[in-house]
Amino acid sequence: MNEIFKCALLTLLMSVSSLAISQEDSLRTNEDNLQPAEEIKLSNYYTLLSAGLTHPLFRDFATSPLFYDGLGINLNASWLRRAENRERIFMIDFGISGHAARVPKSDFIQPGAMAIFGTFSLFYQQLWKLEVLSNSKNNTKIGGAVVLTQHVRANPSLQNNTMGLENFSNLMATVQWTRDVSRTQTKQLNLWLIKPVFKPVKRDLRILFNLGVLNFNYRPGYAYTYDSEIQGMETSPVTWAFSNYKWSLNGYRFRTQVEYVKYLPNGNARSWSYLWESAHAPGKHEPFQMASHRIQYTIYFHTKKR
């Protein structure tokens, strides 16, 4: 437990330290701000399309003590309304990955097990500007997010426990720091024969941190496998599969994102992000744990401004 506190504390300290450094920098570049004062009050609407390469891992103690490492892809679509003082985003995310059990080395015949891991998430977040930690170069927002995630796992080596299903539903506290790292003046490099010219461009560096405040998870019953009530052929496989599942309010969930956004003259933008997420769901009987690391490319389509 101490390690969890240390981890959270370190995260917080690093966020605050970054803010302090960036405030110092902002004094130097304040006069170079690209946005006219009247414009920053407007809301920009974006539709975001993202694709990411992800490295997830999970462990379900109900069926195996082993970690399953994986590699997969994530695709998501988001609708973002962003203004200086407030922003909100709704995101639909789908991911699929292939996993191999982290099996210790055998000196006889090496066993192995493969799993497919699918995730489907809905994410809604609303943030408000924190004036005390904001200035012309730095924008700090706080708020909350609701995240609903359903996992579907298939691991044939587990026979009647091949299918693994769990749901995470979290209310999360959110801190977001956005640093304006725009190039405000034309810059020319002198590389002997080549002298590239870089025009002014608007760029943002954004760090987002979500911490689960209310962490619900939906996990199987004691035996994990059930032959629940059977009503002939009218038995719904979904009802049957979930009949002994229970909701629990326990565990934790973290989510972080570091994003570098580069805007185009037409208002559109593109970004590269690194996302890390970790969740622990003790459930009522045996815990489930997962983490994922993702490199993501996003295109922002600027749809309107008002």
Add this chain to the structure above:
Amino acid sequence: MRYLYIILAIFFFSSCEKILFKKDRGSVDPIENFDYLWEEVDKKYSYFELKNVDWNQVRATYRPLLSENSSEEELFNVMASMLNELRDDHTNLITPFNVSKYNVSLNGPKNYRVRTIDEFYIPNAWQTGAFKHDFLHNGEVGYIRYASFMSNFSNSQMNLILERYKDTKGIILDLRENGGGSIFNVPALLGRFVEGKTHVGYSITRNGPNHNDFSEREDFYITPSSGIKYTKPVIVLIDRGSYSATTLFALAAKALPQMTLVGDATGGGGGLPNGGQLPNGWTYRFSVSQILDLQGNNYAEEGVPADIEVAFDWSDLTKDEILDRAIEEITN
């Protein structure tokens, strides 16, 4: 400086779960793997009391046979012997080099010879999907062989078969040496032989650490199929090789008055097996539930008894005495 913080943050987050999660429990240590399997069975196996198995005694017997230097083959042999104390074919240890099995069918005589049926009873049989079938006894009896509940079948296939035998006096459904399969094929098949929703039994599942901790009873109903039905007498042939889903079928058949079980008791296997993995990557399964008849009796794990006991006589391979007895039951 700010970029340094960002880089540090990335490295920090990329390894943070190692701090948050418990240590990696992967291990090839024989004692650790033995203890893990023993504990999983202790927590969830469903037939300790019914089979009068002293699981602590089993641990005391087998654990001293292992040391940290035991080979994987030795570990397999010890853990397989431990699991076989449960006398349960739904209990297996699965490794890349061997699979443990109790072989319950070897506890009784063999009562089915496929060549006798094919050569002397149904030489021109139809094969419709999972079913081999034909007329017997001058067209008075329909014979249907269903070799495995693993094999699915369509409504149209079942309609074709029951339409073909609609004018017979009765049907023989041969489930000998049917080792089970999908539980959903049980109501799919039985639904062809009932006219109304019929309660046929219960299941109960381990739900706590004590060996007698079980959930409330879950009902098992058969509902009539919307397709062609057959409501004349049905003789179900069973033997010790009729296991798992076939035992469930036989238990349900006991609750249906037009069905008669002929042959030997089934092999058992009424409990639903789970699935899991050990710290060394091997996998296992064992029963976590029980099935009960309408009176709440639990005999299915030891085998559902036949209503009419008949044995195959291996001195004359041109005749199937069990099938002959079934034909007699329908035609007389």
